[in-house]
Amino acid sequence: RKADIECRIVVLGSGPGGYTAAFRAADLGLDTVLVERYAALGGVCLNVGCIPSKALLHAAALIEEASHSDDIGISFGKPKIDLDKLRGFKQDKVVGQFTKGLAGMAKQRKVRTVHGVGTFISPNELEVKGEAGTTLIRFEQCVIAAGSQAVKLPNFPWDDDRVMDSTDALQLADVPKTLLVVGGGIIGLEMATVYRALGSEVTVVEFMDQLMPGADKDLVKPLADRLKKQGVVVHLKTKAAKVEAGKKGITVSFESATEGAKPELESGTWDRVLVAVGRAPNGGKIGADKAGVVVSDRGFIAVDRQMRTNVPHIFAIGDLVGQPMLAHKATHEGKLAAEVAAGEKKEWVARVIPSVAYTDPEIAWVGVTETEAKAKGLHVGVGKFPWAASARAVGIGRGEGFTKLIFDEATHRIIGAGIVGVHAGDLISELALAIEMGAEAGDIGATIHPHPTLGESVGMAAEVYEGTITDLY
């Protein structure tokens, strides 16, 4: 059979991993095709993930800030929320601008985009079924970047639109009077923050014994305290068991995560329920076996340090190669895969990948956490700077945060960091760089940070560790 398109490299999926790989490959002179099932490029992150959630979190932050302005003698009154306009801001002003931008960038680089669902039919052929019919693409190399999708717990009535995954929740169909969020991880808590600010009464249930599993407990506490103050009800070690859709709402009964124990909350009825219990890789849905690519039972594809699968001319990147499922990991992998495909002698060298929850306050961490250090028996020391001692943090009414640096006791080298507080996500980058550069506590403490900034807390925390600051002034 004659191929409709012959190319040097095809990229399957146009999320942050896929478009980065395609653009880099084209920039390196490879004849590149990008396959995407949806009309808009950008994948989960741009269309139904990172970007729309942050646009809505901006609205939540405005409402929250205005509601506290009375404390400093300024009143705005009750916010009036125009949902159509808010949706328009998120979709047209933010997401739309960038999906258009990506289409333009593809065109400029002469990356051919083919819209439709792609499936391997051989190690060098991909069949794409779209509105325009079926396209057979024959390639020399391929980058699989098909991403992931929300886990849909099987005991929930998914045909009822009051049961939502994160994509549904971001559509903002309405502001329910009551909302249950199942899953207290990053995505669940970001959406809880949005809906609470817009006026919903929010309950969060989490299976583990802390919100935001993966982050150190002390980092989570200021967020948990603030959520409590805002009236968000949180139940830990709680598992949704039976779910029924009724006229009055979605009724959910719970079990304790501890076997035999009584759950904190036995049952309740909510206007809407958001299920945010993780994401499942799409590796099992692309006919990878026809290309000889090994996919795990869970749908992950294993790769080496050059992002090659077990089939050397096929690479895989992003959410479907493993945790952490984060956009900035996918983009780095995408760039690397394209460069290796073009013949560059490169491999994965990054030591750490930062994680950020864009909640209020934000939580950000990078490298080894204190919990991990303890579990691994590492000999570490901690330098902690409470933001209550930062006049800038107090001046913006947000002294609840803190900055924590984790050092190897033998070398005083930084191996991890955690920040909780407003803008923690922006502040963590300096610490990712410090870890990559092998900085010691003395280097960080000796670096002049501008005053008065939240970033100063980084230098101060290093000085606390070194003992060059003993009282906090």
Ligand code: FAD
């Ligand atoms: P994806 O973005 O999942 O893209 C895969 C693309 O492949 C999709 O467009 C899909 O349609 C397409 N595709 C799949 N199969 C086929 C096929 N057979 N044929 C054709 N096309 C196909 N990460 C962060 O770093 N920061 C954040 O703030 C953040 N916020 C998030 C908020 C939410 C609500 C969610 C859900 C996720 C968030 N993430 C965030 C995670 C981030 O979105 C993902 O890590 C990232 O999108 C992964 O990129 P990717 O390139 O691997 O794949």
